[in-house]
Amino acid sequence: MITKDIQKAIEALQNNELIALPTETVYGLAANAYNETAIKKIFELKKRPLYNPLIVHLHSSEQLKEVAKEIPQRAKILAEKFWPGSLTLVLKKQEHIPDLVTAGKDTVAVRIPQHLVALALLEQLDFPLVAPSANPFGSISPTSAQHVWDYFQDKLPVILDGGNCANGVESTIVGFRGNEAVLYRHGSVSVEEIEQMIGKIETITHNDTTPDAPGMLSKHYAPKTPAVLTENIAAEVAKNAGKKMGILVFRNVLEGKEIVHCETLSPKGDVKEAAKNLYAALHRLDAMDLDIIIAERLPNHGLGITLNDRLSRAVKR
Numbered sequence: 673m674i675t676k677d678i679q680k681a682i683e684a685l686q687n688n689e690l691i692a693l694p695t696e697t698v699y700g701l702a703a704n705a706y707n708e709t710a711i712k713k714i715f716e717l718k719k720r721p722l723y724n725p726l727i728v729h730l731h732s733s734e735q736l737k738e739v740a741k742e743i744p745q746r747a748k749i750l751a752e753k754f755w756p757g758s759l760t761l762v763l764k765k766q767e768h769i770p771d772l773v774t775a776g777k778d779t780v781a782v783r784i785p786q787h788l789v790a791l792a793l794l795e796q797l798d799f800p801l802v803a804p805s806a807n808p809f810g811s812i813s814p815t816s817a818q819h820v821w822d823y824f825q826d827k828l829p830v831i832l833d834g835g836n837c838a839n840g841v842e843s844t845i846v847g848f849r850g851n852e853a854v855l856y857r858h859g860s861v862s863v864e865e866i867e868q869m870i871g872k873i874e875t876i877t878h879n880d881t882t883p884d885a886p887g888m889l890s891k892h893y894a895p896k897t898p899a900v901l902t903e904n905i906a907a908e909v910a911k912n913a914g915k916k917m918g919i920l921v922f923r924n925v926l927e928g929k930e931i932v933h934c935e936t937l938s939p940k941g942d943v944k945e946a947a948k949n950l951y952a953a954l955h956r957l958d959a960m961d962l963d964i965i966i967a968e969r970l971p972n973h974g975l976g977i978t979l980n981d982r983l984s985r986a987v988k989r
C-alpha cells in the first residue's frame with residue numbers, strides 16, 4: 673500500500689515485516705537491523721546474494737556507538753560534515769550486529785539519511801533499520817513511491833510516500849584501512865567534497881570477484897532494454913538506424929525520425945539536477961519498448977563522475 677502513514681510503517685517493522693521508505697538518495701527497502709527473520713526477507717524479496725552487505729540507517733550520531741566502534745578521526749570529520757546526508761561510512765562493527773547485515777565481515781556500513789519522513793520513522797523506533805535500495809538486485813534504483821510499487825506491488829504492506837528523492841543517486845561509500853580512507857562507491861557526495869575535508873583518498877570501485885561493496889559489480893543499475901554509453905550521440909544514432917531508439921542526454925534535446933523519445937537530464941546543464949532525474953528517466957525509457965537506449969556520457973567531474981559510473985554499469989550486458 674502506498675501511504676503517508678508512518679504509524680502503519682512502525683507497526684509493520686515491529687512485526688518483522690519489510691516496508692519501503694523514502695530517503696534523499698533513493699527509496700529503501702527497510703527492516704529491523706537486529707532481527708534476522710526480517711533481514712532474510714530483504715534478501716529473498718530483492719533476490720540479493722548474501723555476500724552483499726546492507727547499510728544500517730540511524731537517526732543520530734549518538735546512536736553510532738550502538739552499532740560501530742573504534743571510529744577513525746577522518747570518519748568523525750566526515751560524519752560531522754555530511755550527516756544527516758548521503759554519505760555511508762564503513763566502520764568496525766559492534767559484536768551484536770547480525771552477520772546477515774555485514775555478510776560476515778567485521779565492518780558495518782552506516783549512515784543517517786536526510787529525509788524528514790525517514791528521520792521521523794527512525795526516531796520512533798527502538799532499533800536501527802537496514803535499507804538497501806528498493807529494487808530487485810541489479811535493476812534500476814527507485815526514486816519515487818510509484819517506482820517501488822511498480823517493482824513489488826502489494827508484496828510490501830507499506831510503501832511510505834515521501835515524494836521524489838531530492839538527490840536521486842545512492843550515498844557515497846567511504847571505508848578505512850587503518851586510518852586511511854578508501855572510496856568504495858561514487859555517490860551523491862562528490863569525491864571533491866570528501867577530499868576537501870580529509871585530503872586525497874584512494875578509490876576502489878571495481879571488483880567483480882570479491883566485491884567489497886557490490887555497487888562495485890560492473891553490471892548493476894541496469895534497464896531491461898539494451899543500452900550504450902557514448903561521447904558521440906550523433907554517431908551512435910547513425911549506427912543504430914532502423915532501430916527504435918530512446919536517448920538520454922545531459923542538456924540538449926535530440927530529435928529524429930527513429931528517436932522515439934529523448935530524456936534531457938538538465939536543460940540548464942546542472943549535474944545535481946541531472947542526478948535527481950537520472951533513474952526516473954531510465955525507468956521511463958525502459959517502459960517504452962525500445963530496441964536500444966543511447967546514453968550520453970556526462971562531464972567527468974563532481975557528480976558527473978557518479979552519473980558516468982552508474983551509466984557505465986547500467987549498459988553492461
Ligand code: TXA
Binds near residue numbers: 762777779805841884
Ligand atoms: O543511498 C543509499 O545508500 C541507499 C539508501 C536506501 O540509503 N541504500 C543503498 O543500499 O544504496 P544498497 O544495499 O543498494 O547498497 C549498499 C552498498 C553495497 O554496495 C554494499 O556492498 C555496501 O553498501 N556495503 C554495505 N556494507 C558494507 C561493508 N561492511 N563493507 C563494504 N561495503 C559495504
Ligand code: MG
Binds near residue numbers: 804805813
Ligand atoms: Mg542498490
